[in-house]
Amino acid sequence: MSLENVLSRIDADLPEAVERLTALLRIPSISTDPAFKPACAEAADWLVAELRGLGFDASARPTPGHPMVVARAKGPGRHILFYGHYDVQPVDPLTLWDRDPFDPEVQDTARGKVIRGRGASDDKGQLMTFIEACRAWKAEHGVLPGNLTIFLEGEEESGSPSLVPFMEENAEELRAELALICDTGLFADRQPAITTMLRGLLGDEVTITGPNKDLHSGAYGGAAINPIRVLARIIAGLHDDTGRITLPGFYDDVDELPEAVRAQWQGLAFDHAAFLGEVGLNTPAGEAGRTPLEMLWSRPTCEVNGIWGGYTGDGFKTVLPGKAHAKISFRLVSRQDPLKIREAFRAYVRAQLPPDCSAEFEGHGAAPSSTMSIADPAFDAARGALSEEWGMPAAFIGCGGSIPIAGFFKTVLGMDAMLIGFGKDSDQIHSPNEKYDLESFHKGIRSWARVLARITG
Amino acid sequence: MSLENVLSRIDADLPEAVERLTALLRIPSISTDPAFKPACAEAADWLVAELRGLGFDASARPTPGHPMVVARAKGPGRHILFYGHYDVQPVDPLTLWDRDPFDPEVQDTARGKVIRGRGASDDKGQLMTFIEACRAWKAEHGVLPGNLTIFLEGEEESGSPSLVPFMEENAEELRAELALICDTGLFADRQPAITTMLRGLLGDEVTITGPNKDLHSGAYGGAAINPIRVLARIIAGLHDDTGRITLPGFYDDVDELPEAVRAQWQGLAFDHAAFLGEVGLNTPAGEAGRTPLEMLWSRPTCEVNGIWGGYTGDGFKTVLPGKAHAKISFRLVSRQDPLKIREAFRAYVRAQLPPDCSAEFEGHGAAPSSTMSIADPAFDAARGALSEEWGMPAAFIGCGGSIPIAGFFKTVLGMDAMLIGFGKDSDQIHSPNEKYDLESFHKGIRSWARVLARITG
Numbered sequence: 001m002s003l004e005n006v007l008s009r010i011d012a013d014l015p016e017a018v019e020r021l022t023a024l025l026r027i028p029s030i031s032t033d034p035a036f037k038p039a040c041a042e043a044a045d046w047l048v049a050e051l052r053g054l055g056f057d058a059s060a061r062p063t064p065g066h067p068m069v070v071a072r073a074k075g076p077g078r079h080i081l082f083y084g085h086y087d088v089q090p091v092d093p094l095t096l097w098d099r100d101p102f103d104p105e106v107q108d109t110a111r112g113k114v115i116r117g118r119g120a121s122d123d124k125g126q127l128m129t130f131i132e133a134c135r136a137w138k139a140e141h142g143v144l145p146g147n148l149t150i151f152l153e154g155e156e157e158s159g160s161p162s163l164v165p166f167m168e169e170n171a172e173e174l175r176a177e178l179a180l181i182c183d184t185g186l187f188a189d190r191q192p193a194i195t196t197m198l199r200g201l202l203g204d205e206v207t208i209t210g211p212n213k214d215l216h217s218g219a220y221g222g223a224a225i226n227p228i229r230v231l232a233r234i235i236a237g238l239h240d241d242t243g244r245i246t247l248p249g250f251y252d253d254v255d256e257l258p259e260a261v262r263a264q265w266q267g268l269a270f271d272h273a274a275f276l277g278e279v280g281l282n283t284p285a286g287e288a289g290r291t292p293l294e295m296l297w298s299r300p301t302c303e304v305n306g307i308w309g310g311y312t313g314d315g316f317k318t319v320l321p322g323k324a325h326a327k328i329s330f331r332l333v334s335r336q337d338p339l340k341i342r343e344a345f346r347a348y349v350r351a352q353l354p355p356d357c358s359a360e361f362e363g364h365g366a367a368p369s370s371t372m373s374i375a376d377p378a379f380d381a382a383r384g385a386l387s388e389e390w391g392m393p394a395a396f397i398g399c400g401g402s403i404p405i406a407g408f409f410k411t412v413l414g415m416d417a418m419l420i421g422f423g424k425d426s427d428q429i430h431s432p433n434e435k436y437d438l439e440s441f442h443k444g445i446r447s448w449a450r451v452l453a454r455i456t457g
Numbered sequence: 458m459s460l461e462n463v464l465s466r467i468d469a470d471l472p473e474a475v476e477r478l479t480a481l482l483r484i485p486s487i488s489t490d491p492a493f494k495p496a497c498a499e500a501a502d503w504l505v506a507e508l509r510g511l512g513f514d515a516s517a518r519p520t521p522g523h524p525m526v527v528a529r530a531k532g533p534g535r536h537i538l539f540y541g542h543y544d545v546q547p548v549d550p551l552t553l554w555d556r557d558p559f560d561p562e563v564q565d566t567a568r569g570k571v572i573r574g575r576g577a578s579d580d581k582g583q584l585m586t587f588i589e590a591c592r593a594w595k596a597e598h599g600v601l602p603g604n605l606t607i608f609l610e611g612e613e614e615s616g617s618p619s620l621v622p623f624m625e626e627n628a629e630e631l632r633a634e635l636a637l638i639c640d641t642g643l644f645a646d647r648q649p650a651i652t653t654m655l656r657g658l659l660g661d662e663v664t665i666t667g668p669n670k671d672l673h674s675g676a677y678g679g680a681a682i683n684p685i686r687v688l689a690r691i692i693a694g695l696h697d698d699t700g701r702i703t704l705p706g707f708y709d710d711v712d713e714l715p716e717a718v719r720a721q722w723q724g725l726a727f728d729h730a731a732f733l734g735e736v737g738l739n740t741p742a743g744e745a746g747r748t749p750l751e752m753l754w755s756r757p758t759c760e761v762n763g764i765w766g767g768y769t770g771d772g773f774k775t776v777l778p779g780k781a782h783a784k785i786s787f788r789l790v791s792r793q794d795p796l797k798i799r800e801a802f803r804a805y806v807r808a809q810l811p812p813d814c815s816a817e818f819e820g821h822g823a824a825p826s827s828t829m830s831i832a833d834p835a836f837d838a839a840r841g842a843l844s845e846e847w848g849m850p851a852a853f854i855g856c857g858g859s860i861p862i863a864g865f866f867k868t869v870l871g872m873d874a875m876l877i878g879f880g881k882d883s884d885q886i887h888s889p890n891e892k893y894d895l896e897s898f899h900k901g902i903r904s905w906a907r908v909l910a911r912i913t914g
Contacts (some may be wrong), residue, residue, distance in 0.1 A: 218859060
């Protein structure tokens, strides 16, 4: 059977596949830092060369930022687009890395072999699973698996400024029947998963002003309002004692989970003690009466992502500051409208201001949640393929974070997306000592071969 | 009458006195910055030369930090010690200064002539009022006014690390019958005042730890506790709705104001609207039912002097931080014990911690409040002298800040202190564009001549 031959070839070819990934990981394609612009171009060119070698009609396409890689292979069957990103996060603080982040190596650990280096998991290792699956397929069959476009971005870690304009300008070329996105993870580090719910995000920055300058806390303390105190009270008031967010109308557009989804989630063996234990915690801290998975996937949140005001250096300064600041974000679900939530937040803050205080706001991003339609038969096909590869049933799961590309494929190109990935919670993406399990890489390649066999066959 | 001659000479000599102050202000004696160590030594030497010129037996005495200036003139009458400090605050942010902070000049302003420059008010201008009074006295009488020690510190703006050890080592030499301290202000910018109540200070820094590292707010938000939220709740809970501090036992050792003091304060024409208006505020923000002067002088406070946690740079980062920090201070009054308040604060914080959170503390200074005994007849004498000079009755006032030297004179040398100064709230001490009114300087010199005539005569 030909799929078996492809899988055997993947197994035999694994050392070379790791070598190729290692070569890509050596290129420091940090998109947010202008110093690494040449490295981003180099990574794009490296990928173009690889894809041409496999028979794709591939090119690096200029944008105002870093290039997009677009590779086309016409063939029979449904037109499928695969998305990944070749740029990586910055590496600071470098002192917390055990080795040079751009000198990757395979390491033996207590939990098995890992590929260590910046981008190993997010997203170079993940995107290479798909390319290596194509390579093995081509080697066995002499042709690529179906009717494919590969679309690789170089600005995902820096806000994707060129993405939507590029998609709009090249809509005809990029529009396929289904998008595959490889930038997510397994469920609980072990069970294959297709992510079908993503939370939205609303970010806002608030500055509270009291006195018109910093004051001496001895000379004015007691009579002058302290804006840090005001800000603390505002933040403390955002949640009630049951962990619910207090903004009026906040839950109006939050739907309860459909019974089928709830039942499926209840069947998932989510070890929240292990999930929290990994980061030094024990107790789920969200709304009372909700399961940990609901807290993470289907319930909205309010987080303070940053706060500052007054003297923050070494020692002590008896300052009564003029201003206090916080960066606050809301993870959104269901039909919550980011702009409506922003207005509710700002109205709440204004209503809490004591005399003499004012508030200024700066918006930072607003994206609604998205729920994938799983009506496309590819979802059931992929679920079957993943279940076979991993030996346990693939789950339809949620994701607490936001992956805006899924929404853009829908709104700009009218295309549904299926999110399949092999990352683990322990991968330390965006942090020092990022890794990708060799198992994720190996079984990820095999997974794509199985998925492609079913959905493009 | 000889005092009249001294006063006339002070008037005639004012331009030269301003020149001398200007020369001292040109020396950038910033004590906290090691780069200015030579400048501190230069300021001490400059003062020694001036004092020797007046007939004092003066020297700059080495310490592990900056030198102490000690000058002795034996004479008849009570032994009086005068204290001031020749070091100044740093000048950042330099961009907010209208001119070089160490290129002082006399400027005409809408509110009269001012001497502009770092240290003009705090404390070089103030200490020079006393030296210039001695100069005029000597010129008229041929001898210095009585039995004097002048003691000038060079580390007051950097925590006075050498002060107590130096006082202990030189106790016999420094112990006088009364100390005069010139580092305070007029009442409400116009009425002469003797400061008889100083608030104490307890500083503490708290770090709340939740997760053992910074997390992604999408991946963990909702299930992981956010230490900024915890810290905000702790800070918000420190005051009730009437502005009272909620720590158990906090007010146990706070005395109500003696009726005589309350009556005197009620007679003071304190324009709290102008005081707050100067810094952009209108509404006294302290405890309900207290007058603004009580809020500033006789009631304890709790301020947040600094807060930080998470991402505080430009833009936005969806981090759920592992730690949050605040610097918190309490101004203390009456018999409040700083160490007891520290324990109450820490116990309160610990009691507020939700599961999985811990708190660490770092102490930053602990000094009780002090109330001067006004039994010494010098107080009434000085009050009379000041009232004559300024044409309105001198007030016994409080001070919201802490001036630890007053307490040290009592505890180390057993010496009462009388705090007389001529600074104004508008002097911008510790801030850009510091100034000292020419009126403060001129009438300050005349005030000391009158005070010395009464208390050393």
